[in-house]
């Protein structure tokens with residue numbers, strides 16, 4: 001087992017991020033949720049603060065911080081009742097762009113992303129007919145001279161309407177011409193401003209949470225050949241850098257959500273008096289909250305381990321997957337037990353429980369469903385036979 005440091009705690013970052021979050025109370029998020037609107041003001045404030053550019057190297061105008069710092073930023077946002085879902089892709093797509101992008105691509109895009117002039121918020125991987133079976137995806141990018149022509153469809157491409165750039169995974173070599181299914185895929189940095197309405201059609205999906213997610217249709221979409229990130233055919237490996245970062249960062253958001261719920265649940269269990277005593281004096285209320293706390297603590301340790309391995313450039317796939325699993329389950333436990341603690345009041349929008357409860361459910365399904373995490377552990381860690 002690789003050794004790892006517990007990780008810096010970044011008390012100053014936590015304090016400053018919490019101060020920004022205080023300007024965006026539950027009523028702000030509730031109003032957006034009611035209208036399914038994007039949190040422009042919150043994202044602008046985060047951009048201006050520089051926290052969204054935490055992972056961009058200083059040479060390109062960012063803060064050049066490690067993923068541990070990004071993890072703290074996202075955890076803090078969620079622990080304070082806000083949501084980074086509108087902009088977190090900017091952080092996790094850096095795993096692919098920084099490690100595999102060319103110096104020209106970094107020079108062209110990173111300073112503008114760091115300043116907020118450009119938004120890289122969309123990550124197009126999932127497809128409607130192949131779902132979790134990523135290597136079977138059908139979107140094709142065919143090289144023609146100094147261009148690629150893209151045909152196919154993505155689903156659940158969140159924030160495609162709000163983003164200027166999209167990191168796209170497409171097949172460049174047909175699956176029957178490669179020896180391994182992970183070969184022949186390529187990553188592209190697509191400038192959505194150039195292709196919207198010109199071979200790229202983006203349609204919103206109405207969902208139970210305010211996530212600004214979309215379907216994206218490619219019909220002979222032409223992109224310049226220099227949109228390719230890394231080498232042609234190595235897209236699956238490139239995107240894994242982003243996916244491991246994504247798992248660590250989403251786990252951090254889930255941890256923050258869990259902390260948010262637990263704080264609310266414990267406060268309410270202390271305040272609410274029924275049958276002459278606080279409801280928290282009943283073990284039927286107290287024990288589930290204590291269980292949620294223990295699960296969150298365990299998840300935090302695994303997040304710190306995954307972040308430490310990622311920052312050290314070591315293989316963090318196992319730790320990142322387990323962190324995502326533990327944090328999403330712990331967050332859901334904290335959310336559902338807090339929901340139960342609030343009794344009927346959990347259903348009233350003004351308490352900010354039902355909206356957050358809907359939101360936190362996502363982490364068990366996306367960015368990777370927890371069953372697929374267990375498949376990863378079965379096959380890659382325990383050495384059990386593949387189920388597919």
Ligand SMILES: Cc1cc2nc3c(=O)[nH]c(=O)nc-3n(C[C@H](O)[C@H](O)[C@H](O)COP(=O)(O)OP(=O)(O)OC[C@H]3O[C@@H](n4cnc5c(N)ncnc54)[C@H](O)[C@@H]3O)c2cc1C
Nearest residue numbers: 123124125126131132156157158211366367368369371372
């Ligand atoms: C709100 C939202 C936002 C999203 N944002 C993005 C985004 O920005 N970019 C992007 O690319 N994707 C995004 N996704 C997609 C998300 O990553 C997928 O929904 C998720 O990976 C599951 O894929 P699927 O929905 O196709 O489910 P499927 O693959 O159809 O699976 C359905 C169920 O079957 C289970 N299952 C399937 N195969 C197996 C197996 N072999 N063993 C055990 N269980 C199995 C799954 O675990 C799941 O529970 C988003 C999804 C949502 C809901």
